[in-house]
Amino acid sequence: xxxxxxxxxxxxxxxxxxxxxxxxxxxxxxxxxxxxxxxxxxxxxxxxxxxxxxxxxxxxxxxxxxxxxxxxxxxxxxxxxxxxxxxxxxxxxxxxxxxxxxxxxxxxxxxxxxxxxxxxxxxxxxxxxxxxxxxxxxxxxxxxxxxxxxxxxxxxxxxxxxxxxxxxxxxxxxxxxxxxxxxxxxxxxxxxxxxxxxxxxxxxxxxxxxxxxxxxxxxxxxxxxxxxxxxxxxxxxxxxxxxxxxxxxxxxxxxxxxxxxxxxxxxxxxxxxxxxxxxxxxxxxxxxxxxxxxxxxxxxxxxxxxxxxxxxxxxxxxxxxxxxxxxxxxxxxxxxxxxxxxxxxxxxxxxxxxxxxxxxxxxxxxxxxxxxx
Amino acid sequence: xxxxxxxxxxxxxxxxxxxxxxxxxxxxxxxxxxxxxxxxxxxxxxxxxxxxxxxxxxxxxxxxxxxxxxxxxxxxxxxxxxxxxxxxxxxxxxxxxxxxxxxxxxxxxxxxxxxxxxxxxxxxxxxxxxxxxxxxxxxxxxxxxxxxxxxxxxxxxxxxxxxxxxxxxxxxxxxxxxxxxxxxxxxxxxxxxxxxxxxxxxxxxxxxxxxxxxxxxxxxxxxxxxxxxxxxxxxxxxxxxxxxxxxxxxxxxxxxxxxxxxxxxxxxxxxxxxxxxxxxxxxxxxxxxxxxxxxxxxxxxxxxxxxxxxxxxxxxxxxxxxxxxxxxxxxxxxxxxxxxxxxxxxxxxxxxxxxxxxxxxxxxxxxxxxxxx
Numbered sequence: 001x002x003x004x005x006x007x008x009x010x011x012x013x014x015x016x017x018x019x020x021x022x023x024x025x026x027x028x029x030x031x032x033x034x035x036x037x038x039x040x041x042x043x044x045x046x047x048x049x050x051x052x053x054x055x056x057x058x059x060x061x062x063x064x065x066x067x068x069x070x071x072x073x074x075x076x077x078x079x080x081x082x083x084x085x086x087x088x089x090x091x092x093x094x095x096x097x098x099x100x101x102x103x104x105x106x107x108x109x110x111x112x113x114x115x116x117x118x119x120x121x122x123x124x125x126x127x128x129x130x131x132x133x134x135x136x137x138x139x140x141x142x143x144x145x146x147x148x149x150x151x152x153x154x155x156x157x158x159x160x161x162x163x164x165x166x167x168x169x170x171x172x173x174x175x176x177x178x179x180x181x182x183x184x185x186x187x188x189x190x191x192x193x194x195x196x197x198x199x200x201x202x203x204x205x206x207x208x209x210x211x212x213x214x215x216x217x218x219x220x221x222x223x224x225x226x227x228x229x230x231x232x233x234x235x236x237x238x239x240x241x242x243x244x245x246x247x248x249x250x251x252x253x254x255x256x257x258x259x260x261x262x263x264x265x266x267x268x269x270x271x272x273x274x275x276x277x278x279x280x281x282x283x284x285x286x287x288x289x290x291x292x293x294x295x296x297x298x299x300x301x302x303x304x305x306x307x308x309x310x311x312x313x314x315x316x317x318x319x320x321x322x323x324x325x326x327x328x329x330x331x332x333x334x335x336x337x338x339x340x341x342x343x344x345x346x347x348x349x350x351x352x353x354x355x356x357x358x359x360x361x362x363x364x365x366x367x368x369x370x371x372x373x
Numbered sequence: 374x375x376x377x378x379x380x381x382x383x384x385x386x387x388x389x390x391x392x393x394x395x396x397x398x399x400x401x402x403x404x405x406x407x408x409x410x411x412x413x414x415x416x417x418x419x420x421x422x423x424x425x426x427x428x429x430x431x432x433x434x435x436x437x438x439x440x441x442x443x444x445x446x447x448x449x450x451x452x453x454x455x456x457x458x459x460x461x462x463x464x465x466x467x468x469x470x471x472x473x474x475x476x477x478x479x480x481x482x483x484x485x486x487x488x489x490x491x492x493x494x495x496x497x498x499x500x501x502x503x504x505x506x507x508x509x510x511x512x513x514x515x516x517x518x519x520x521x522x523x524x525x526x527x528x529x530x531x532x533x534x535x536x537x538x539x540x541x542x543x544x545x546x547x548x549x550x551x552x553x554x555x556x557x558x559x560x561x562x563x564x565x566x567x568x569x570x571x572x573x574x575x576x577x578x579x580x581x582x583x584x585x586x587x588x589x590x591x592x593x594x595x596x597x598x599x600x601x602x603x604x605x606x607x608x609x610x611x612x613x614x615x616x617x618x619x620x621x622x623x624x625x626x627x628x629x630x631x632x633x634x635x636x637x638x639x640x641x642x643x644x645x646x647x648x649x650x651x652x653x654x655x656x657x658x659x660x661x662x663x664x665x666x667x668x669x670x671x672x673x674x675x676x677x678x679x680x681x682x683x684x685x686x687x688x689x690x691x692x693x694x695x696x697x698x699x700x701x702x703x704x705x706x707x708x709x710x711x712x713x714x715x716x717x718x719x720x721x722x723x724x725x726x727x728x729x730x731x732x733x734x735x736x737x738x739x740x741x742x743x744x745x746x
Contacts, residue, residue: 027401027405028400028401028402029401029402029405031402032400032402142712151712152711152712198596199593199595199596211678213678213679215588215589215593216588216589216591216593218589220572220588220589220679221680222572222679222680222681222713223571223572223680223681223682223716223717224680224712224713224715224716225680225712226677226680226710226712226713227678227679227680228678228680229677229678229680229710229712229713230674230677230678232677232710233673233674233677233678234609234670234673234674234708236607236609236610237609245710247708297607298674300606300607301603301606301607301671301674301675302674302678304599304602304603304605304606305584305586305600305601305602305603305606305675305678305679306586306593306595306600306678306679307594307595307596307597307598307599307600307601307602308595308596309596335607335620337599337602337605337618338525339515339524339525339597339598339599339602340595340597340599340602342597343596343597344596
């Protein structure tokens with residue numbers, strides 16, 4: 001029933017409203033509203049506030065969204081590091097856990113561990129599976145959004161085409177949504193830090209480089225769910241650098257964390273690069289700044305094309321302080337058009353390493369509320 | 374009244390529907406629907422079909438959108454060439470006119486001529502100003518969409534900040550919408566040739582180069598209305614080529630029609646370049662093909678970033694046959710990711726030089742129908 005979702009969409013902002021308010025906002029008949037509210041009340045999606053609001057002097061019942069009605073299980077799985085949480089319907093984290101787990105163990109080992117961990121986390125937060133309305137999972141590779149299956153993910157051997165949603169649904173019995181990690185980070189950052197921004201690009205600079213796109217306040221996944229894959233855009237001057245994708249001169253083969261680590265003694269991962277920068281290693285600082293400029297060259301083009309209001313820089317390398325941001329800003333402001341940069345903000349992620357978990361929860365809550373009937 | 378627009382939005386597909394159909398589709402009360410339909414009928418937005426449809430064996434009245442209810446005045450103004458039309462609400466062209474007019478004559482001379490021409494065209498089509506529901510104008514430069522005013526347009530001296538909508542509204546007495554020419558071309562091409570496509574990029578290759586973006590079936594204008602300005606993205610190897618924007622190596626300074634004409638004896642405009650190509654001039658063919666490759670380099674990045682289902686190539690240079698398309702395809706298919714190009718279509722504009730007029734009409738009709746009350 002479409003009008004049920006319409007009522008929930010209005011009430012989700014947390015403000016309490018009477019039947020008269022809702023009739024005015026939706027144009028629905030009072031009888032229809034009464035019927036829908038009764039259904040939402042009986043499923044605990046909303047809670048009544050008796051006689052708290054008066055309209056025309058008479059006491060009336062107001063209703064508001066019940067963010068404690070259900071909980072969400074959320075996971076941001078990385079190449080070697082995972083973050084899990086239980087959240088409420090407002091994406092507030094009720095319990096969380098991080099672990100060093102290698103995604104190249106394959107899907108069954110990874111997801112089996114995930115099910116066990118979710119069960120433990122739920123108990124820790126004082127809930128049971130009966131309270132869970134859905135599961136949201138971010139994966140470090142391309143995902144066909146409609147099916148939730150990874151599509152030829154380069155760093156996830158054994159995962160290609162694996163039916164992640166079905167596998168988890170069989171064991172947890174609730175809807176499961178899967179997307180790539182950068183998309184959910186963009187969703188999370190937009191929801192928590194930039195809810196009033198229409199158009200935003202979230203760039204993750206980690207081992208690889210990718211971005212999530214918010215267009216008109218919604219995630220833009222593109223025709224095949226491949227949108228945001230800027231890591232394989234060709235950068236001038238890198239023609240002799242081979243990328244794992246098979247092409248040469250790709251942005252991530254030149255400016256990604258793995259590429260930078262390979263040029264620094266004693267560094268293996270993006271985090272090692274960040275540690276060196278924090279320790280004041282001049283060579284590391286220089287490399288990170290130059291990487292920022294190269295990423296800025298690509299982003300300057302995206303800013304001309306897409307004209308976002310905000311560009312957010314996240315991922316492990318964004319934690320190296322202002323160096324990468326400075327490089328990005330330097331090039332974007334000099335290479336993008338004045339009209340496109342006049343009010344453009346380029347800033348570091350506010351959620352940091354929690355952006356993915358939050359975004360996975362946002363994805364689940366939006367799906368669940370839209371399908372209430 | 375929001376529900377009036379909702380009814381029109383449903384009926385706009387041309388299919389006739391009964392009150393029962395509309396109640397089911399909208400969830401609105403029957404009494405509300407009757408009231409809204411009466412208002413739409415009295416303003417001629419819809420027409421009744423007496424007893425044409427039977428529900429449950431009984432005759433019932435069906436209603437359908439009346440595309441002849443009003444007409445639209447539409448203009449696609451170029452640097453040196455203008456196209457005007459009168460269309461119905463389904464954007465069918467009822468009368469049209471083309472003229473060689475220089476936009477650098479300034480706004481008052483250009484728009485004064487436009488008002489005179491519109492009046493003559495209306496009479497020719499058998500309508501009066503009282504039948505006009507709105508005016509749509511495309512301009513060859515950046516336009517702040519909310520105000521309809523040009524913003525520092527490089528080839529339109531005297532137009533910066535000029536209040537085009539107010540000036541025309543004073544003389545024509547109807548709502549006036551203004552946007553840049555590439556945005557309205559994208560709207561027109563999407564509406565007429567790709568209505569089922571969610572994500573589309575329309576590239577105009579004329580004197581300059583720009584694109585219009587359809588995201589989720591709607592025009593993406595960006596945070597400041599500057600989206601789609603790909604003509605000033607830096608292309609590798611063009612560092613010593615100065616662009617009129619003040620930067621070097623911009624795509625349009627290397628691959629735009631003006632840049633190509635400057636390299637060909639006897640050519641001044643994009644059309645001269647096309648004429649040479651059509652006449653089999655090998656140097657012109659070679660230049661156009663190479664321009665296609667350079668445009669393809671930029672589009673490959675946009676395809677990775679945005680993942681459209683369709684890329685449409687339009688503008689004067691697109692009329693040089695398959696040469697420019699071949700160059701674009703060559704690079705996009707080799708430089709974009711397999712997932713993004715798997716079902717990607719790259720094709721020439723179907724509307725050709727009528728894309729702008731059609732799109733300006735679409736812009737007006739959508740605005741007018743959304744504000745019916």
